[in-house]
Amino acid sequence: MTLKECYAALNGDYEEAMGRLRSERLVQKFVLKFLDDGSFDLLCRSMEAGDQPEAFRAAHTIKGVCANMAFSALLESSSQLTELLRAGDMGDQAQELFQRVKADYAKTAQAIQAFREEAGG
Amino acid sequence: MKNRITRFLLTSLIGVALLCVCVFTFFAIHMGNQSAATINQVGTLYMSSMSQQTSVHFESIIGIQMSQLRALVGTIPSDIIHSDQGLQQQLMAQAKARDFAYLGFYGNDGSFEMLYGSQLTVTDPEPFLDSLRKDQQKVAIGTNARGEKVVLLGMPSPHPSTPEHDCAALVAGLPVSYISSNLSLEENNERAYSFIIRRDGSFVIRSNDAYRNNYFERVRVLYEDVNGITADEYLEELEAAMVRGVDYSNEFTMGGERYHLYCTRLPYSEWYLITFLPYGSMDSIVTGFSHEWSSLTILSGTIILTALLLVFYKYYGLTRQQLQEVEEARQAAEAAQKEAEHANRAKSEFLSNMSHDIRTPMNAIVGMTAIAIANLKDPQQVHNCLKKITLSSKHLLGLINDVLDMSKIESGKMTLNMDQVSLREVTDGIVAICQPQVKAKRQQFDVFIHDISTENVLCDSVRLNQVLINLLSNAIKFTPEGGEIHMALYEEPSPKGDNFVRIHIEVKDTGIGMSRDFQKHIFDSFAREDSARVYRTEGTGLGMAITKYIVVDAMGGTIEMDSEQGKGTRFCVTLDLEKAQVMEEDMILPSWNMLVVDDDRLLCETTVAALNSIGISADWTLDGESAVDMVIKRHNRGDDYQIILLDWKLPGMDGIATARSIRRELGDKVPILLISAYDWGEIEGKAKEAGITGFIAKPLFKSTLFNSLRQFTEPLQVGEKPPEKKGPDLRGRRVLVAEDNELNWEIASELLSAEGLELTWAENGQTCVEMFEQSPVGYFEAILMDIRMPIMGGYEATQVIRTLERPDRDLPIIAMTADAFAEDVKRSLDCGMNAHIAKPIDVQEVLRLLDKYLK
Numbered sequence: 001m002t003l004k005e006c007y008a009a010l011n012g013d014y015e016e017a018m019g020r021l022r023s024e025r026l027v028q029k030f031v032l033k034f035l036d037d038g039s040f041d042l043l044c045r046s047m048e049a050g051d052q053p054e055a056f057r058a059a060h061t062i063k064g065v066c067a068n069m070a071f072s073a074l075l076e077s078s079s080q081l082t083e084l085l086r087a088g089d090m091g092d093q094a095q096e097l098f099q100r101v102k103a104d105y106a107k108t109a110q111a112i113q114a115f116r117e118e119a120g121g
Numbered sequence: 122m123k124n125r126i127t128r129f130l131l132t133s134l135i136g137v138a139l140l141c142v143c144v145f146t147f148f149a150i151h152m153g154n155q156s157a158a159t160i161n162q163v164g165t166l167y168m169s170s171m172s173q174q175t176s177v178h179f180e181s182i183i184g185i186q187m188s189q190l191r192a193l194v195g196t197i198p199s200d201i202i203h204s205d206q207g208l209q210q211q212l213m214a215q216a217k218a219r220d221f222a223y224l225g226f227y228g229n230d231g232s233f234e235m236l237y238g239s240q241l242t243v244t245d246p247e248p249f250l251d252s253l254r255k256d257q258q259k260v261a262i263g264t265n266a267r268g269e270k271v272v273l274l275g276m277p278s279p280h281p282s283t284p285e286h287d288c289a290a291l292v293a294g295l296p297v298s299y300i301s302s303n304l305s306l307e308e309n310n311e312r313a314y315s316f317i318i319r320r321d322g323s324f325v326i327r328s329n330d331a332y333r334n335n336y337f338e339r340v341r342v343l344y345e346d347v348n349g350i351t352a353d354e355y356l357e358e359l360e361a362a363m364v365r366g367v368d369y370s371n372e373f374t375m376g377g378e379r380y381h382l383y384c385t386r387l388p389y390s391e392w393y394l395i396t397f398l399p400y401g402s403m404d405s406i407v408t409g410f411s412h413e414w415s416s417l418t419i420l421s422g423t424i425i426l427t428a429l430l431l432v433f434y435k436y437y438g439l440t441r442q443q444l445q446e447v448e449e450a451r452q453a454a455e456a457a458q459k460e461a462e463h464a465n466r467a468k469s470e471f472l473s474n475m476s477h478d479i480r481t482p483m484n485a486i487v488g489m490t491a492i493a494i495a496n497l498k499d500p501q502q503v504h505n506c507l508k509k510i511t512l513s514s515k516h517l518l519g520l521i522n523d524v525l526d527m528s529k530i531e532s533g534k535m536t537l538n539m540d541q542v543s544l545r546e547v548t549d550g551i552v553a554i555c556q557p558q559v560k561a562k563r564q565q566f567d568v569f570i571h572d573i574s575t576e577n578v579l580c581d582s583v584r585l586n587q588v589l590i591n592l593l594s595n596a597i598k599f600t601p602e603g604g605e606i607h608m609a610l611y612e613e614p615s616p617k618g619d620n621f622v623r624i625h626i627e628v629k630d631t632g633i634g635m636s637r638d639f640q641k642h643i644f645d646s647f648a649r650e651d652s653a654r655v656y657r658t659e660g661t662g663l664g665m666a667i668t669k670y671i672v673v674d675a676m677g678g679t680i681e682m683d684s685e686q687g688k689g690t691r692f693c694v695t696l697d698l699e700k701a702q703v704m705e706e707d708m709i710l711p712s713w714n715m716l717v718v719d720d721d722r723l724l725c726e727t728t729v730a731a732l733n734s735i736g737i738s739a740d741w742t743l744d745g746e747s748a749v750d751m752v753i754k755r756h757n758r759g760d761d762y763q764i765i766l767l768d769w770k771l772p773g774m775d776g777i778a779t780a781r782s783i784r785r786e787l788g789d790k791v792p793i794l795l796i797s798a799y800d801w802g803e804i805e806g807k808a809k810e811a812g813i814t815g816f817i818a819k820p821l822f823k824s825t826l827f828n829s830l831r832q833f834t835e836p837l838q839v840g841e842k843p844p845e846k847k848g849p850d851l852r853g854r855r856v857l858v859a860e861d862n863e864l865n866w867e868i869a870s871e872l873l874s875a876e877g878l879e880l881t882w883a884e885n886g887q888t889c890v891e892m893f894e895q896s897p898v899g900y901f902e903a904i905l906m907d908i909r910m911p912i913m914g915g916y917e918a919t920q921v922i923r924t925l926e927r928p929d930r931d932l933p934i935i936a937m938t939a940d941a942f943a944e945d946v947k948r949s950l951d952c953g954m955n956a957h958i959a960k961p962i963d964v965q966e967v968l969r970l971l972d973k974y975l976k
Binding site: 013015016020021022026029030033034036037039056057060061063064065067068069070079082084087089093 | 465469487490491494861862863864865867868871872875907909910911938939940960961962963964
């Protein structure tokens with residue numbers, strides 16, 4: 001699996017990432033690092049605990065990272081979640097979106113995992 | 122609540138009313154009694170004084186007569202005998218002169234010896250004689266020979282009258298009427314009347330209507346009620362008072378009328394004067410007063426009650442009003458809450474719906490980027506793509522600005538940013554943005570420019586773009602594959618004056634159209650026709666609302682629409698725009714001969730007219746075959762067309778085939794330009810192969826033609842060389858980066874270090890503040906600040922840094938965050954930051970801002 005295919009698998013924009021980071025080496029480096037980022041765990045914990053400020057900050061961070069990495073799918077769902085949480089909404093709609101973020105994250109993580117294994121870990 | 126107050130008010134009102142009635146009734150009764158007592162008292166007072174007066178009067182009358190009589194007695198010498206004729210004559214003369222009706226000597230044995238007048242008898246001689254013997258003057262009643270009553274005045278006289286009788290007194294007689302008239306016992310204005318009785322009740326002088334001889338008898342028969350006691354008891358009381366010699370006063374009822382009685386003893390006699398006063402007159406006065414008093418009481422009671430009622434009514438009204446106000450306030454609060462909920466819902470809806478308008482240009486960017494990457498070896502193609510990407514990006518930017526300014530539009534605070542706008546550039550931009558979508562849906566898209574002589578106008582280009590994009594993207598969206606979309610621009614003189622020009626923009630499609638009902642709501646916010654046909658079409662439902670706002674409210678234009686379901690829709694926007702005061706470039710080209718080939722006659726004519734205006738004479742024709750004929754004809758004449766404009770899509774022989782034929786006839790010498798509203802990327806290869814020199818994009822503005830044709834004035838046209846953009850030199854500058862996310866930090870570090878910046882990482886706002894505090898003054902030259910960080914956020918950190926006691930506390934701080942709403946930007950600036958950059962990180966933008974603030 002190439003990095004480009006990995007991006008396709010996680011619904012990201014490879015060209016955008018390349019445009020920003022300029023080299024495949026850097027993109028690959030950051031993509032692999034993405035799995036180590038703790039923001040998603042923080043989001044899950046905060047959502048369960050009903051901690052709206054922390055959840056908002058975590059969603060916001062994910063949004064920022066995804067914007068930089070051009071992970072379009074996860075960027076969109078996390079952005080929407082961020083806006084709901086910003087407005088203090090922890091209701092059904094937020095939960096629904098959170099499930100979407102989870103799904104997008106899972107897809108992203110899976111793609112990166114697969115890429116990592118093929119790239120020789 | 123309301124009922125309780127009403128009940129309380131009613132109860133207290135009734136209570137107070139009852140109290141009023143009781144108090145005033147009590148007063149009325151009490152005053153009634155009081156007035157009765159007062160009458161009694163007044164009666165007693167009045168009667169006693171009247172009786173006193175009568176009694177005194179009686180005394181004085183009798184006293185005068187007595188003194189007369191005494192004078193007579195004085196004239197009698199002590200030694201004379203009564204038989205003396207001369208003396209008798211003298212006495213008689215004197216008595217007559219004193220108006221005595223009778224005169225005689227009264228003997229100790231009770232016999233009369235009359236000097237003149239008829240023989241008299243004393244009715245009750247015992248007490249009379251007793252008194253006289255005791256040498257007391259006395260009045261008594263007697264009768265004359267005819268039985269008439271006579272008042273007798275006895276004056277003791279010790280002289281013997283006759284030898285055989287001892288003379289006790291000289292007695293003079295007066296008619297009873299003398300006394301009664303002098304005492305006014307009978308005729309009395311106030312209907313009071315008096316009479317005189319003896320102690321045993323027998324009348325001395327009786328009242329007119331009393332026919333009985335004894336008053337006591339009369340009382341027993343006639344008197345109905347004597348002030349609550351029986352007649353006998355009354356009589357006992359009266360007699361007791363007589364015996365004791367005191368005055369007696371009482372009230373009684375006789376013949377249905379109330380009377381007051383007063384009894385007093387008369388002097389010189391054994392007589393008692395009894396006076397009656399009917400209460401009638403006094404009663405009526407006092408009763409009148411009492412009535413008046415009662416009426417006043419009732420009146421004042423009524424007034425007080427009315428006042429109370431009024432107060433209660435007012436209070437009740439006030440209470441009700443208060444309740445109503447509370448109720449109104451509650452309703453207002455409810456309405457406000459509903460409104461807030463609605464606004465909140467609308468906002469969420471809006472955010473989640475917003476994707477459509479953003480996607481339209483975004484798709485263009487994504488698509489063009491893909492094409493450019495696929496054609497990296499073809500700089501022309503890449504350049505072409507980049508141009509379109511730029512246009513779409515600009516539009517996207519504008520759109521995002523609109524989203525940020527949505528609140529402005531909603532609150533009516535949107536203002537236009539008037540600037541010089543080239544209609545050509547606007548139209549070109551729109552066409553470029555729409556083309557990918559049109560192509561994707563295989564729709565036929567045509568743009569017509571009719572007689573636009575004023576290309577440069579004053580307008581808000583972003584808003585104008587927005588209007589056109591909305592109209593066109595709707596047309597594309599709601600037109601099925603293979604449908605047609607036409608956009609036309611034409612101008613006419615504006616009624617606003619010579620400085621203005623009226624621009625008509627018409628967008629027509631052969632799409633699904635709108636129902637009549639929906640046409641009424643098309644310009645409402647979040648309006649989207651709710652039917653199965655449009656179910657899958659995405660959009661915010663804001664487009665037309667914004668369009669209408671911009672065209673009608675902001676720009677003062679009009680927007681018309683007609684639509685039929687299944688046939689299509691036509692929008693026509695009319696705007697009066699001010700002409701831009703610019704020096705129009707002197708667009709003159711050599712006087713070439715040109716040929717324009719297009720299947721649309723109108724396009725041909727307008728294009729020829731535009732060409733004429735820049736100094737070119739041109740022919741036109743509607744199809745490829747005739748075009749080839751005309752070219753051959755001119756060629757044979759040796760008067761070739763210098764340039765040929767060919768439409769790509771022609772009936773029969775298409776543009777490329779036509780070009781191929783012409784090239785066969787004329788060789789490569791004459792430039793042939795292909796007119797196309799479409800992106801020519803994909804046909805370019807084929808076109809070049811067929812001998813097409815270049816392309817010219819619809820719409821064909823005068824300037825479009827001029828710019829495209831100008832290159833042929835010089836034999837060799839060098840492509841526009843973009844100036845080499847040299848980034849600012851920021852090598853060695855030290856920047857502190859506050860960023861809580863390691864990944865983001867690494868990306869920033871990687872990208873910015875490559876530009877030669879020396880970066881230091883602070884994990885949160887607190888660390889950032891500490892590191893800055895501990896650094897030597899001037900060490901860090903700028904800070905890139907994330908906003909959402911644990912422990913201390915970017916806003917707070919900035920505020921802390923700005924208040925530090927350091928000479929470099931106002932170093933540039935640039936917010937770098939995923940928040941990109943207008944209010945976030947504003948808040949960053951309010952907190953003392955210098956600028957705001959949205960993630961994803963744009964290195965050029967960061968460098969530009971750093972360069973700007975590090976100067």
